[in-house]
Amino acid sequence: MKTILIVDDDAVVLAVYQKRLEREGFRVEVARDGLAAMKMLSELKPDLVVLDLMMPKINGVDVLKFIRADARLKTTPVIIFSNAYVSELAQQAMAAGADKGLLKASCTPALLLQCARDLLAGTPGVGDTSQLLAVRAEAAAPAAAPPPAEGGAETVALAAGAAVGDRAALKNVRAEFLKDASVELVRIRDHCSAYIEACSSTAGLVRLNNLYQRLHFAGARAGLAGCGRIALLATAFEALLFELIVKPSLATPSTLHTIARAMDCLSLLFEKAGSGFAEVTLKAKVLVVDDDAVSNRLMVAALKRANLAAESTAAPQTALQMLQAGHYDLILLDIFMPGMNGFAVCAQLRRFPGYLETPVIFVTAHDDFENRIQSILSGGNDLIAKPVFPLELALKATTDLLQAQLQGDGAAHSG
Numbered sequence: 001m002k003t004i005l006i007v008d009d010d011a012v013v014l015a016v017y018q019k020r021l022e023r024e025g026f027r028v029e030v031a032r033d034g035l036a037a038m039k040m041l042s043e044l045k046p047d048l049v050v051l052d053l054m055m056p057k058i059n060g061v062d063v064l065k066f067i068r069a070d071a072r073l074k075t076t077p078v079i080i081f082s083n084a085y086v087s088e089l090a091q092q093a094m095a096a097g098a099d100k101g102l103l104k105a106s107c108t109p110a111l112l113l114q115c116a117r118d119l120l121a122g123t124p125g126v127g128d129t130s131q132l133l134a135v136r137a138e139a140a141a142p143a144a145a146p147p148p149a150e151g152g153a154e155t156v157a158l159a160a161g162a163a164v165g166d167r168a169a170l171k172n173v174r175a176e177f178l179k180d181a182s183v184e185l186v187r188i189r190d191h192c193s194a195y196i197e198a199c200s201s202t203a204g205l206v207r208l209n210n211l212y213q214r215l216h217f218a219g220a221r222a223g224l225a226g227c228g229r230i231a232l233l234a235t236a237f238e239a240l241l242f243e244l245i246v247k248p249s250l251a252t253p254s255t256l257h258t259i260a261r262a263m264d265c266l267s268l269l270f271e272k273a274g275s276g277f278a279e280v281t282l283k284a285k286v287l288v289v290d291d292d293a294v295s296n297r298l299m300v301a302a303l304k305r306a307n308l309a310a311e312s313t314a315a316p317q318t319a320l321q322m323l324q325a326g327h328y329d330l331i332l333l334d335i336f337m338p339g340m341n342g343f344a345v346c347a348q349l350r351r352f353p354g355y356l357e358t359p360v361i362f363v364t365a366h367d368d369f370e371n372r373i374q375s376i377l378s379g380g381n382d383l384i385a386k387p388v389f390p391l392e393l394a395l396k397a398t399t400d401l402l403q404a405q406l407q408g409d410g411a412a413h414s415g
Helices: 011-023 034-043 060-069 087-096 109-120 153-159 164-198 204-225 228-246 253-272 293-305 316-325 342-349 366-377 390-414
Strands: 003-007 027-031 048-052 078-082 100-103 285-289 309-313 330-334 360-365 382-386
Touching: 003 011, 003 034, 011 027, 011 109, 011 164, 011 204, 027 034, 034 060, 048 060, 048 109, 060 078, 060 087, 078 087, 078 109, 087 100, 100 109, 109 164, 164 204, 164 253, 204 228, 228 253, 228 390, 253 366, 253 382, 253 390, 285 293, 285 316, 293 309, 293 390, 309 316, 316 342, 330 342, 330 390, 342 360, 360 366, 360 390, 366 382, 382 390
Parallel strands: 003 027, 003 048, 048 078, 078 100, 285 309, 285 330, 330 360, 360 382
Antiparallel strands: none
């Protein structure tokens, strides 16, 4: 009997995967954090390790390095679970010797089982690669999610390759997730408010860790439950928080504003979970307009890592031509540009067909953010400070696109 060690700090995720693998004849051992995993690995020589990258105490990359440094374990196949937005961590894991990467929020027991069987048999590939983590040398980008199944939100969790034997388990996860959604939302919102209030104090890191843990669990469980939009926003949210835990100084007024807006959007998604709204895949085309070449490239790269199709220009007049020639779902505008500032560009594009409600994010200097925020937000637009923090931009773009999608859902239902 082959032994698989699963290292994950979410009890619900552990239970789902453990049950499926044991049903297929594997012996399954579990560890709830990296430190516990290292202690177990010192005594246990598993045939395969399934490893979450984002864990407390010791992250998955450190556990993987421990495995590859041990003569008894260095050839053990390792599958990593990754958040699509933490590309640098995923790259580190692949460089450290991970054999396969899976997107945690959209993986199913069937796909994990398939990968495990392939690796144990010595074959590298799987038949369905739609949820494999794509890591490239230049930038990691999440694999495109498969289209939703016919029949509404309840079937989505069963559509991404779930086998018949998984359906009851996934249906139970969905039922539990929806039953607990209102209570979980209150917890997340309370932790978020507490962190924003205390971010600059010594208690801030504790508040931040509490918020991160709740979002970490919510994202993984939402994915298994078929609540794709909650999973998408929660994973972008937790990736930003994970970075803030490592670098608390990145908690600027701009970042805190982005967190507050993401929390508002997440609240709406939780309230609509299970209400019959379609769990559609977020596909969007983004235009970046900034005459600063470095800032321009950074924003485009951050958006592409978030699996958004991004184009850019340094010239405001060229941007207006591009907007008329094709449709964009989100626009980033630098405020200060030669010839025409971002406000003037926004005023013109609002008169173009199809752009009246299109989300526009203004980009401003860091020291001007607080002075600009009220005047800009009063016009219904969003704002982000330079130098742009890539994970903040990924979360802000995801938030604004989902909010626009929710408004479209509401209009369709009211009509």
